Amino acid sequence: MQNILDAIVAGASADEFANISLPESYRAVTVHKDEVDMFEGIPSKEKDPRKSLHLDEVPMPELGPGEAIVAVMASAINYNTVWTSIFEPVSTFGFLERYGRESELAKRHDLPYHIVGSDLSGVVLAVGAGVTKWKPGDRVVAHCLSVELESPDGHNDTMLDSSQRIWGFETNFGGLADVAMVKANQLMPKPEHLTWEEAASPGLVNCTAYRQLVSTNGGNMKQGDNVLIWGASGGLGGFATQYALNGGANPVCVVSNEEKANIVRSMGAEMVINRSELAPKFWNDEGTQQNPKEWKRFGAAIRELTGGEDIDIVFEHPGRETFGASVFVTRKGGTITTCASTTGYMHEYDNRYLWMNLKRIISSHFANYRESWEANRLIAQGKIHPTLSRTYTLEETGQASLDVHHNKHQGKVGVLCLSPEEGLGVLNTEMREQHLDAINRFRGI
Ligand code: NAP
DSSP: OHHHHHHHHHTOOHHHHHTSOOOSEEEEEEEEGGGTTTTTTSOGGGOOHHHHOEEEEEEOOOOOTTEEEEEEEEEEEOHHHHHHHTTOSSOTHHHHHHHHTTOTTGGGGOOSEEEOOSOEEEEEEEEOTTOOSOOTTOEEEEOOEEOOOOSGGGGSOGGGOTTOEETTTTSSSOSSBSEEEEEGGGEEEOOTTSOHHHHHTTHHHHHHHIIIIISTTTTOOOTTOEEEETTTTSHHHHHHHHHHHHTTOEEEEEESSHHHHHHHHHHTOOEEEEHHHHOOOOBOTTSSOBOHHHHHHHHHHHHHHHTSOOEEEEEEOSOHHHHHHHHHHEEEEEEEEEOOOTTOSOOOOOHHHHHTTTOEEEEOOSOOHHHHHHHHHHHHTTSSOOOEEEEEEGGGHHHHHHHHHTTOOOBEEEEESSOSSTTOOOOOHHHHHHHHHHHHHHTTO
16 A cells, blocks of 8 residues: 555656556455344443454455545544444444345445445545546545435435435445545545545535535525534534534534533534533433423523524434424424434424424435535535544544544544544645634634
């Protein structure tokens, strides 16, 4: 891999990159199919990704039509890597087996190991038949929507394709590796004022937050909307907060400590609720019964910040723990957008508050190529910034995943793959200088 790294650092030409032969094998972070039962009987929080994530040398996959092989300079940890590594709610090998049954080409994904990771920044090394928009040497980031688009279903909105999958979660050859294989229509230009690790980090969560909050497929947020953002300094929330501020809305940011509160304040948010201080107890100790009085107390805390107004859009993802409260605090005609259920997917809410007040629940999942492109373009324009708080090496991926699993992280957590150190990859130094203050503040530096 050293010759590839040298070519990237030297800024080799497209022809020079095209002449580099692909290595026969490369380093990749994997889970193993024969270990899916390793955590049986252990409570979720005690399942340790350091035990299930391995750094293996794996063979180079065969490149198919419409695909690209990318040298990965940096990647990032997403919650989906936590799910894969603790084999919850299901083992991801089921996804690979199902995908493998679809076609001869898809069969390549059904392996006894799963290379994880749904973000990357890097350089294209090779493209498959039919790819005209990208060539070896292109500096790229990749979004994680993998679609076949053979059925009519996905042709209005690619997220509706019947064969829609999340790359590196429901497909193999993910980004936590020195090399990744993606569909060429996952590629987007790398924002040139950012380092490799900064550029890799927004990807999945930035695109998801954009669709969930801004897109007409999601919350369709407008200027002046009061937006309640759970985990407002976290992976998704750090971008939702920026989109609310950038779009002239009023974020009401929920976080769990003062350090996180200061980060969202430094982004420009003024209305912040520290949930550890307010300590709303939405559920009884057994987790079987909710307490509407606590929804009301939470709603009162919001009104105190907004001057008596309620919430137009709730940016939901904690799920079971918070969903009843989220439905309650939404104003008449308002919207709850949801993309996840971190604390449990069997939600309960009082439907009277929903139907009598004409509130809507909108589901959202990742983003289509157009939405991803728009979200990446805003990063490239310096209007939305990375929230990368810490960068690990590829060998430390297990620890990085454990930190996210235990909510010990801040914003996004990055991983260096081929890049030998942090701080490399910036081409547009003038633009970086212009945005350095915001980049550092949003990273919590
Ligand atoms: P993250 O970086 O861990 O951030 C989530 C934040 O939620 C935490 O930082 C925490 O912030 C807050 N939180 C945790 N438990 C909570 C609770 N009981 N009550 C209230 N807030 C709580 O994770 P993420 O990357 O934002 O992802 C969040 C969820 O979305 C995960 O389940 C992930 O799988 C899912 N997701 C789905 C999609 C999709 O396309 N459908 C895309 C991305 C992520 P505080 O401690 O500061 O409150």
